[in-house]
Amino acid sequence: MTNELAPFGADPSRSVRATVTQGSVERSFAILLAVFAIGFGLANAPQVAKQLPYLDPVWGVVVPSVLAAAFFLVGASVFVQRLVQPAQIATAMLFLLALVSWPFTVAEAIPTVQHPWPWWLCNIGTIAAAMGFATWRATVYNAVVPIVFVIIRLTPVGGGVSVTTAVLEGVNIGILGGAALVLIVMLRRAAASVDSAQATAVRRYSHAIREHATEVERVQVDAIVHDSVLTTLLSAARADTPDAKTLSARMARNALDHLAAAATDGPGEVPPVALPELRARITDAVASLPAPVRVEGGPLGPTTLPAAAADAIASAALQAAVNSVQHAGDGVARWITVDEVVGAVVQVEVADDGSGFDVDAIPAERLGVRRSIVERVASAGGLAEIRTAPGRGTHVVLTWPAPAAVDA
Structure with a gap:
């Protein structure tokens, strides 16, 4: 059995792999939002259908349909990486548009015991904004959505509930959206730190490899100069007999062969x-x-x-x-x-x-x-x-x- 060891040891990059990277975190976000959007959309479709008698015959159907198409676009973007962020932004903006346009799509005031159908999908909009927008834009978005919803709930077309009920519902939306935003930002920063640390480690490892190669080459050159060149010159200087001169000539040939081999x-x-x-x-x-x-x-x-x-x-x-x-x-x-x-x-x-x-x-x-x-x-x-x-x-x-x- 051959017992051979690598002269420079094992390459750590082949055995150590970062488990959390920015790319993996973003892909996980995209998959979770896709599952969340499609799952919640299908689960709350009966709530939308239940309110259709109170909505405009045209816009009451068009607005939910467009928002549903955005949800399916988020699901499809999981398979096409370049569509992930555009799909998230489109979903957030379309949801906000559906929420703001709610009073204009209602033909008859809904009962007080019912919530406007965007209520069931508020968290999808806020999470999509947290993933697709920059942090400060997502923060503004998460502040605007609860305020708009509270205003709608206070109007007759939104149920005309009391101020306390409307504010509590708005706070609920804000808390869930804010928690999701904080979690997403923290995970992104942690993943960015991992990527930065890994890049720094690779850069330092590459620098160490270059320094090691330079040191090895220096030692080899010093050894070749001493063994082949200096020794040959000293032997030639002391050669005063035919045998010594023959030995010096042989050493000179060996020195040339050694230098040529080292170069190739x-x-x-x-x-x-x-x-x-x-x-x-x-x-x-x-x-x-x-x-x-x-x-x-x-x-x-x-x-x-x-x-x-x-x-x-x-x-x-x-x-x-x-x-x-x-x-x-x-x-x-x-x-x-x-x-x-x-x-x-x-x-x-x-x-x-x-x-x-x-x-x-x-x-x-x-x-x-x-x-x-x-x-x-x-x-x-x-x-x-x-x-x-x-x-x-x-x-x-x-x-x-x-x-x-x-x-x-």
């Missing part, structure tokens, strides 16, 4: 690398060094790691071996082990029994350990540990992935 490689273009291939790559790389370095380790399975991680591990191991050849001294035993370990995919140890050094005493301008080993492996999601002391040899342990990544 892209994400996703290189397949994962198996552990036996990684060991073979390290073996070939250290074979050209002027001092012998043996590569050993236990049996390796088919486990793979990403190409970027394999490149980082192999390059860091080669740099550690180069440092050992240059600084550990003559007659020193050098070895590299490549093994699978518990809790990680691979662990590579580059070691010698030479002079060792003080890690804290490395000058800041020296890039070999910091850039070419520690930061290079860390940029690929691994961990590089330098275990050394003056006179006690050096052990460079490279682990991928880093223990924190395995725990996560």
Whole structure:
């Protein structure tokens, strides 16, 4: 079974999705208003039919019919997004027109015990206004409808009820409409806040990704410059024998190939690398060094790691071996082990029994350990540990992935 981890971790945008957005809230509003309008319209159709004998034969039928058509338009707008707001505005305006024109559509005063048929549909008009209009327009609308209804109820054609009854009915309309308006405004603002927070998170995540890519590229460039260019130049400057000159020429060719590969490689273009291939790559790389370095380790399975991680591990191991050849001294035993370990995919140890050094005493301008080993492996999601002391040899342990990544 292949054990491969993504070098940059999981993308949170694929597993986290906002449950409340402005779009989802608006669609829920549209569906609720459609159900409310059609359901209340059909439920109160008998009330309208009951008052037809008191209404004008023409306008008493036309006005309710036009309002019913607006209700069905609200229902149809659920399936056509661009019609949602126009349908809501049309419903609110037609209801207000039906309410204001009530006295002109009545041929005979209705009984006191009956309400004008717009009474049963007041909340549909106020809710449609709250959804379709801006907040201040919806507020004015919710104030006008109760006032108009109170005036109508006080007239003979509206039932001629007492002032107390008319005011109580108007307050009832205002309370329900105002509550709906407040709820709609609060939900819209909450959804807008969610959208804003999500957009900010995505923007910050994108910025972090760009910064991460820039840092990875900087580490790679620093490592390439040190490993390939500076090392080659130093080797060429010190080449005073035919073998040394041949080695310098070979290193120069390798440096050119490395730079060309770095310029052409892209994400996703290189397949994962198996552990036996990684060991073979390290073996070939250290074979050209002027001092012998043996590569050993236990049996390796088919486990793979990403190409970027394999490149980082192999390059860091080669740099550690180069440092050992240059600084550990003559007659020193050098070895590299490549093994699978518990809790990680691979662990590579580059070691010698030479002079060792003080890690804290490395000058800041020296890039070999910091850039070419520690930061290079860390940029690929691994961990590089330098275990050394003056006179006690050096052990460079490279682990991928880093223990924190395995725990996560």
